[in-house]
Amino acid sequence: MIRExxxxxxxxxxxxxxxxxxxxxxxxxxxxxxxxxxEWDELDAKSRHVVARDRSGRPIGTGRLTQEHRIGxxxxxxxWRGKGVGKAIVQVLLEQARSLGYPAIELHAQSHAVxxxxxxxxxxxxxxxxxxxxxxxxxxxxxxxxxxREPRAPAPKPEARTLPVEDRDQALAAIAQLLxxxxxxxxxxxxxxxxxxxxxxxxLEAFKRIALSGQRARIRILVQEPRKAVAxxxxxxxxxxxxxxxxxxxxxxDEHDLQYPSAFLINDxxxxxxxVLGSRPEGEGSTYAPGRHAQLRELFDQAWERSVPCEELRPxxx
Numbered sequence: 507m508i509r510e511x512x513x514x515x516x517x518x519x520x521x522x523x524x525x526x527x528x529x530x531x532x533x534x535x536x537x538x539x540x541x542x543x544x545e546w547d548e549l550d551a552k553s554r555h556v557v558a559r560d561r562s563g564r565p566i567g568t569g570r571l572t573q574e575h576r577i578g579x580x581x582x583x584x585x586w587r588g589k590g591v592g593k594a595i596v597q598v599l600l601e602q603a604r605s606l607g608y609p610a611i612e613l614h615a616q617s618h619a620v621x622x623x624x625x626x627x628x629x630x631x632x633x634x635x636x637x638x639x640x641x642x643x644x645x646x647x648x649x650x651x652x653x654x655r656e657p658r659a660p661a662p663k664p665e666a667r668t669l670p671v672e673d674r675d676q677a678l679a680a681i682a683q684l685l686x687x688x689x690x691x692x693x694x695x696x697x698x699x700x701x702x703x704x705x706x707x708x709x710l711e712a713f714k715r716i717a718l719s720g721q722r723a724r725i726r727i728l729v730q731e732p733r734k735a736v737a738x739x740x741x742x743x744x745x746x747x748x749x750x751x752x753x754x755x756x757x758x759x760d761e762h763d764l765q766y767p768s769a770f771l772i773n774d775x776x777x778x779x780x781x782v783l784g785s786r787p788e789g790e791g792s793t794y795a796p797g798r799h800a801q802l803r804e805l806f807d808q809a810w811e812r813s814v815p816c817e818e819l820r821p822x823x824x
Contacts (some may be wrong), residue, residue: 508663512591513750514598515725517555521756525557525565533581540638549574550767556598558582558591563815566728568660569595571602577613596626598751601721603649610648617641641678644785669779669791680779681771685712688773690722693806697784699727699735704742719750725753729807730764732757732782732816756813763809772802 508776517526534540549572550712558567567582577599582591603611615623620630628645635642643699643758669680685692692713696704703709717723729735735743746753758764769784776799781789792798 510587512560512586512594512693512786513749514567514591515754515815516557517557518811518813519551519553519555520811522555522557526555526568527584528565529557530569530579532583534579537584538638538640540640544638549577553578554599554602556595556602558586558595562584563817564592567591567595569599571599571611572642575608575611576605577611580613584587592622593626600649602690608649610646611798612640612644612646614677615641616647632695633701638716639807644685666792666794669793670799671779671781671787671789671791674702674787677781677789678706678709680789680791681709683793684771684773684777684779684791685716687708687775689717689775690719690724691774692716692725693766693803693810694725694727694770695766695806695809696727696728696818699729699732699740699742700784701738701740702768705740705786710741710745713742713753714749717745717749723752725805726810727755727756728763728813729755729816730766731754731760755816756810757816758809758813760809760812763812766809769808770802772799772806788816801816 509576516762519526530545534545535542553570553572555568555570558564560566564585567580569580570578571577577596580592580595582595582735585642600611608810609778613623613628615628615630617640623645624630626647628647630645632644650724655771669676669683671677671680695772699705704713711790713725715723743755746755757768767784768780768782770778770780771776775794776796777791777793777794778799779791780789
């Protein structure tokens with residue numbers, strides 16, 4: 507049975523630090539007596555983090571995946587233990603590890619938690635050891651393809667085709683092409699979710715297809731003015747509500763990001779659509795332009811790290 511009273515989403519070390527601390531401090535520092543200097547280490551800033559949230563958006567669990575191919579800092583608030591939160595966090599971290607091509611993953615399990623991790627497919631190896639005054643065992647899992655599934659062949663490189671955009675119809679056509687080419691990932695920078703372009707059935711259906719494309723599905727949306735979209739009942743918001751593990755929405759807080767005048771969409775096939783003025787449909791794009799795509803991806807990633815989860819959508823994310 508799928509629980510609907512919490513969800514797990516990617517977290518940014520910078521933007522979501524307060525939420526990560528709200529879980530890790532009461533669990534590790536207060537309950538288990540781990541010294542602060544041992545809890546917070548240099549790996550945190552380099553790791554991928556996830557956070558579990560209840561229906562109201564309150565953080566209830568955390569975990570991280572380090573560049574050393576290790577899951578760690580698994581913590582769930584006391585009131586939520588035994589309700590599947592820890593299992594969901596581990597599953598999301600394993601999905602991330604597989605998407606990064608890690609051949610195996612390790613973790614240091616507190617000895618009492620060895621049966622829990624064993625039930626998820628980890629195997630204990632080596633003797634028990636002390637870490638922060640707590641008995642631990644090293645556990646490992648080989649990340650092999652699921653039985654009966656053949657490795658998927660790489661998608662062919664799209665044909666490079668210019669996407670001129672001078673009006674709404676051409677903008678809709680360009681968006682449709684980029685969404686059709688996409689396999690698992692999209693990044694969208696917008697002022698108000700562009701209802702004339704995005705709140706239309708064909709576009710929404712394409713977003714849904716990508717969101718449901720499998721474990722690697724990842725749609726990130728940066729929206730500068732979410733309140734109007736929420737008030738107008740934008741249907742992309744409803745889709746994000748139903749699929750929070752695949753669609754993440756953040757709001758910029760940095761003044762430069764808030765005043766950024768343009769809007770753009772990029773997919774995971776090196777295609778893009780860029781509109782100089784986000785309030786206008788006119789722009790330019792291409793189905794395959796690695797250089798320009800890389801520039802926009804870098805701009806988006808930096809703004810994403812500076813942004814925070816969209817407060818207006820948190821009550822809807824369950």
